[in-house]
Amino acid sequence: MIKIGEFQKLEILRDTEPGLYLGNGEGDEVLLPNRYVPETFNIGDLIEVFIYLDNEERLVATTDEPYIIKGEFEMLRCNEVTKHGAFLDMGLVKELFCPFKEQAFPMKKGGWYLVYCYLDEQSERLVASSKTKRFLNNVELTVEEFEEVEILVSHPSDLGMNVIINDKHSGLIFKDDLFKEVHVGDRLKGIVKKIRPGNKIDISLDQIGYRKIEPNAQKVLDYLNDNSGFSPLNDKSSPEAIKDALEMSKKTFKKAIGALYKDKKISIDEKGIKLITV
Template identity: 30%
Template sequence: MTKNVKEVGKLNSLEAGNIVNLIVSRKTELGYMLTNANREEVFLHSSETENDLENDEKVKVFLYHDHKGRLAATTTMPFIDMNSIAWLEVVGVKHNLGVFLNIGIKKDVLLSKDDLPAERSLWPKEGDKLYCGLRTDKKGRLFADLATSEEIETLSQEAPENLRNQYLTGHVYRFKEQGAMIFTDDRYIAFLHEEEADTKLRLGQRLQVRVTFVREDGRMNVSLKAPKEIAYEEDSQRLIDYLEQNSGFMPYHDKSGPEEIKEVFGLSKAAFKRAMGKLMKEGKVKQSSEGTELLQK
């Protein structure tokens, strides 16, 4: 979105989150008092401007609340204002409040815990990015505002059919009952089913995904897993490595429980059996009631 700079004469009141043109009404020891047409004043600290300002000079500023909750101004332009949306980096997490986002000025903005998943493990970590705008509450306090699915859809484009098996990068922007929605760097919308993820995901997490299917509506299904032929090879090598590190024998076989298979190898029972079947067919291992033995070292 295009940022809207409000002129002095058109501003009804000074509100956080807006980029406005104000007039220097007077200098102080610490900075400048700025005013609008209604004679409302806001303070601009000298550390928040690179230039020496003169009385009656017009200055473009962004309004925010300082660490004491007072309305303040800065000549540093943020990544977003009340009329725009951008990817913002998470720079702090406080479980009793939410997450703090860098908007390009010295003061970070809070995304309330009420706007985050109820399950704490799904919260973003520092370094993750969220697609957000700004909002104010009833008290005029400034908060980050997560982009809606509709806003993401407005920015998206349809994916071409030839993307199948291509790798793309993007961020998780929403969770659904059986997976996560991802907005890619190329502005495609993708769905990652929970069975196609080999780890628990976070909101705002950046991922590299493989396109498995392009739907008629231009959206995609994606996976974090390698194509089957590559996955089989990687899983088989994982078993060989384990056997070689344990004198060529392990007490695990096709009848072992899925929980211990997952704990020891990080594989599902089905993936373990596929990898084991591949190794047996190649004559590299043999199984017995006691476990599995490596035949080729």
């Protein structure tokens, strides 16, 4: 079966005037238009293509790589809004349609929106939805505490910043754990800080507990090396000053410099911290 919205490797069956016809060995065929035909090919070769419906609602293949495929979340730009809905740039000649009913907030031309791409079973068209939460599932978790995960920043809330975890689960970075500026659509590494009742997942952009000492100690060392071996920061500095300079909390900073002091890599006094050179 040739699957819409996915990349597939198909066999080149024959060369025709409009392009190459590709097949999957099960009798299913799709056209690869001339504009996408490679300079050199042989009948019987396998070629990787993306499958979608063109503007005439015909099944078609392309070698172009779209910005989003079925089952993914991505930030896309709105090219146009009509009486039917919004049309988003997905990196292909065909635009991705987002009906009004699938818009969390009314989309506007030129705006950027985080959307999920899915296949509408009735029309067999790829469709976008900015109501992303309904495509996430926290009933059965596939992550554990202290595990490193891929996160996609979803939307802000009064508590902090909501994120999508491994394209599967919803999570939250509390304001107290936001030590650097993040934006909707950012893809980052995170750590599962805690799983609360109801499978609510707290995410940290930092390592947890003792796991954080070594990488943050190295971060302090790098900062000192970039600043002639000295920083006026110490354990008496304000949390704001530490956050601005190192993008970490004061608690994390104190642990990091404590570890460096113990290893005799820095000295600490009222003026700040200084790199000890051997």
